[in-house]
Amino acid sequence: MTKAAVRQQTTGQRGALAALALAQFICSFAGSNMNVMINDISRDLDTTVQGVQVAITVFLLVMAALMIPGGKLTDRYGRKRCFLTGLVVYATGALLSAVSPGLGVLILGNSILEGVGTALLIPPVYILTTLLYQDLHSRARAFGVIMALGGIGAAAGPLIGGLITTAISWRAAFVFQALVIAVIVLLSRRIADPLPPDPSRSFDTFGAVLSAAGLLLVVMGILAADNDIWLMIVLLAAGAAVLGWFFHWVRAREASGREPLLSLGLFHDRTSNLGLVTQNVQWLVLMGTSFTVAAYLQVVRHYDAIQTGVVFTAATLGLLGTSLSARRLAERRSQRALVMTGFGVCVVGIVVLVVLAGAYSTAWAFVPGLLLIGLGLGVMLTPSVNIVQSSFPEARQGEISGLSRSVSNLGSTFGTAIAGTILVSGLSSGAYAAAMLTLAVLSLVGLAAAARLPRGATDGI
Template sequence: MAAVAGARRVLAPLALAQFICSFAGSNMNVMINDISKDLDTTVQGVQVAITVFLLVMAALMIPGGKLTDKWGRKRCLVAGLSVYGVGAVLSAAAPGLGVLILGNSILEGVGTALLIPPVYILTTLLFTDTASRARAFGAIMAMGGIGAAAGPLIGGLITSAISWRAAFVFQALVIVVIVALSRGLADPLPPDPARPFDTVGAVLSAAGLVLLVTGILAVDNNGWLALGLLLAGALVLAGFLAWVRGRERAGREALLSTALFRDRTSNLGLVTQNTQWLMLMGVSFTVAAYLQVVRGYDAVETGVIFTAATLGILATSLAAGRLARLHTQRGLIMTGFVVTISGIAVLLALVAWKPGAWAFAPGLLLIGLGLGVMLTPSVNVVQSCFPEARQGEISGLSRSVSNLGSSLGTAVAGTILVSGLSKGAYAAAMAALAVVGLGGLTAAALLPRTARPAAPGTATAPPPGASQQ
């Protein structure tokens, strides 16, 4: 019993941290009309704020993961929570879109990039066997999935009862609770202040990702500008890889080791992670915008409709430990994609056939069930491919890839949607997400048929400059 209680004390702040960050990524979807009217902006303006938040997370997650080795995992967690809390308070008081972007998109994004890598590193280090780690990741991913799926409902209730600004006050209060719960959290590895940090690599990686997603956002307004941004992003990322290789050849530690990309299983797992979050955030933004702008539903009605997805994610994520004992990780991920794609198909078919709000429930439930099945095994596949010495790097890369998927989901689906809400763009956006899902299913099918044993406990030589126990 003492061990169970101790595990719960460790998991509580970590799971809540994942919840509030996922909540922040989706709760604004039901505030589109309220924020745009109050701040005298447009639907596209709010979409930019949402996407920039997700983009900042994706761009800074790799440097954030690397800093955990230098500053310590718990210290990064608390620092990230503090920055996030300041951003939430600033967003609540925002007089215009610019301040909202500063508070929500920038500060909350930076805070998330600092606090999320420690969540996954600490979980991997503290839960060493496959079954306990699957249960721990199941709880964390369940809270993340609930935050993303229930964000519209909670945000809608708060917005309708009080104001959209109160939703940011709610975030700040949750941050205070997490900081209090984190006081008893122990860091299993000591920080290494002398460890070098690749500043040039951090700037190049962040700039490349920013240019890439900005290019996607610009497609609707200026095709040539979008093409230029996409090409620039690709060139900067190529330069980042060249820089990393150069530092490694010189015997210096780089921001991201190229060894992380030599593991086929990890690479495929990263693809499935990116695709899952792309689909989740893309569906969330598309359905929420369609319900409010085209159907005229208010924030509460929109949030209630999303309850079906929340229940689906909750049911399957909490069963992650049991599912991991009964099925291979490959089988769970493939099943998740099949169910999620089927949910999108049902959503399109029933919404076209029956205009009532209930028509959204079956499809959203299937999407929630499918995502809940595969979120945990995808994370476990990637994290378990590497030893303790690589957990900072792979956690940052893993979260960056996932959050890049989130920002791409909002950017791609949102760009299609706002280009013609009344001209079948809803169906086009959902169909595009289903096609992306097929790509994720293909990657999952290429994973090994048997689960790989957990690696964090293996004895391997640490990379240059790595702290040792």
């Protein structure tokens, strides 16, 4: 290959990476920026804090429920086509949200359409990155950029959303999302799909309905915890039954030689399974912390949107610093060690956050804990993705990418639902501490999973 051809390929990869990373940024931003608009939206749309929590949770749930079908569709219709379709659907939802007259339209635009758009565009981000970057070190660097912007989108969402809400309106934050989507579409011209689509691939529609329904019932059960304990039990049991039906359906479909929505063979890799657990808990902690702290600052301490956003700058800076060092860290430490370190730092950060917030009334009391949480998350987001994606060959990237993103977004959903439900049930200092300490306990679950990762399987990636 000539030097000119190498330069052209490098330029094309950089342009594609810019589009893919920016797409992850805006989707993560959408999951957290509404946290600082809780008071503004509830007043403008005549709803409650719980109503806004439902809108945020439904958005995360739609992403999680449809991510696996979204990943499968990339094989049939092509990664770039699904990516662009998702961008268009997402932008439509953002613009509809910007003009919503009530909570119902906001849920349609933000929770449904943006959620569907995200489920279509995010699997191609991870599949294309894995296919475009063949060696593990360059892939670690690419995933580092993507996960850095994803983490920054989630952590800086409150600050950016707060600035826009205070300066203009909460509605302008959705216009901002649509404008970023337009930029991504322009950058996407540089993306080349390494694999041709296969229109002959079948799609398991019934399996997709079962998986989505099961996840929906489980999250609805969590949300019902503060209102009706028996309803919670019924919904959780129904969700577990539907998910059990889904796995039975998949097993039967595979046994008959037909292609299922999700191959059970994906769960035969122990390293990947543990990596998926760590991904789930990481996003649970990130989104659970974001919602809990933001809601507490606004509702209990009466901070406005921009004040709340400024407090979250500490988490953003911490996450940015460690995420952008992903390649260098991967060269010096095993992926297992990085993930374990990240969870350990997060646990310390949560404890510091609870102790200082209880002892001092100043906003500075939140900075050390949020900084530590950001540092911990930034250390481990990229290694967890790399562990999972690198466990499978190119032919299975569509499936594992959809599963990986579904597990991560399900973590985001659980974080907002579990911590948010604990907080909203009391909206007090005690409820805030209980919600955060719950996240600390769940971080320990992630740490235990990371400790069980095989040492040799994750070294040198």
